[in-house]
Amino acid sequence: MELNIIKVGGNIIDDESKLHEFLKAFTATEGYKILVHGGGKVASEIGLKLNIEPNYINGRRITDKPTLDLVTMVYGGLINKNIVAALQALGCNAIGLTGADGSVLPASKRPVKDIDYGFAGDVRSNKVNTSLIKLLLYNGLIPVFAPLTHDGNGNMLNTNADTIAQEIAKAMATIMPVQLIYCFEKRGVLINAADDSSVINQITAQDFSELKEKEIITGGMIPKLENAFGAIESGVNKVIIGHADELSALVAGNAGTWIV
């Protein structure tokens, strides 16, 4: 049976009614499935009240100790547990996880080169605990991952949700066929960023490098696609990028952009 690994980002999480619709579509998805969720604005909002100023370099949040505590509680507690409770109410037997739980995603604190990212974790790809994921899936449980890992020395680490989805997909692809779906607020990769109907249906690595050069693909879409191509190169069957409100069409392969 195919495993759908579905990543949903902050924009959906911040909107209660959109999130509910998304979780209904997720619940309706057949077969093995895993949800990976991002952060959302709520962490920054709570952080501001706690006098923790968000600090970004190249689109990545710098995780000092107060920020680590903030994301551990907001991502691992508030967001993760409310999603799990909502899925349970829909009849989806969700179980919330961070990378520390069952050491499912061991990571290394990112080495300091030009930038010190603080408590940011790079997943140790060959250490992903696929046995635990398999155990849960085979017993009817639906893992819901918060974007957090741990270093094995007692520290939680902050890890990008796209990366977590990619790492789980790569690891699980050694066991079963995997389809990886990135849901965000666009219909897919667009030829014209202002035109939501200009979705590119399929994109190859060569297309990607051409579109990057022409500056048609820019900003946050670049690391998202790099993650996607990384997954394909590592044995993931299909990667699809599209809008969170079309989840069932994305799962069926009838919407979004296919990475091939």
Next chain:
Amino acid sequence: MELNIIKVGGNIIDDESKLHEFLKAFTATEGYKILVHGGGKVASEIGLKLNIEPNYINGRRITDKPTLDLVTMVYGGLINKNIVAALQALGCNAIGLTGADGSVLPASKRPVKDIDYGFAGDVRSNKVNTSLIKLLLYNGLIPVFAPLTHDGNGNMLNTNADTIAQEIAKAMATIMPVQLIYCFEKRGVLINAADDSSVINQITAQDFSELKEKEIITGGMIPKLENAFGAIESGVNKVIIGHADELSALVAGNAGTWIV
């Protein structure tokens, strides 16, 4: 094999070095084991910064919606995940859970009689998901419970950690022999509250009602002992109350107060 269910309270959680010693002793405990942790002052401290005033009636926190979000993130995220990461570093294969995860502890919002406790959950004793707990234990995982449940309608609920420990103990006692250990900041039930050496080694239900009448047992110890006797009446083999820094002696039956 016997299952030790060990509850540790806020006083230990608030003290990093005491918590570390406790987690070392927990890791060294042989056989099946489960940890249930309480809240600690950190929730109130973060709540104050977020302008959420703690509000207690009869020693129980009133859980309005902002307080529910606060405890969901602090208990379910910050405290639970840091304990799990610390246990993993010690070689204990911990997995953090709230009652929503795998619907392991379904609960009902406490009915309003004289007091509206808000989002406070009473565990539905006959619905505890012992299959999930068994699955995890039999596969070498060590469940670590935050004091949170859910109502099955999408809401998290705040539930006293002593009660959670008791409910899990009662449910698991139908499957395997269970020893329930309440760790707190006293050596056990004391004849003289000021004298830490005046531990009562064994206490029966009759002793308890006499000591309550004489006002030797008062305050927060009363619900703790009521929980303990409730567990014994429901088939739990042994309940022991004692100091968190004596965990291995408590497990071995060489310290604290036995409830018989």
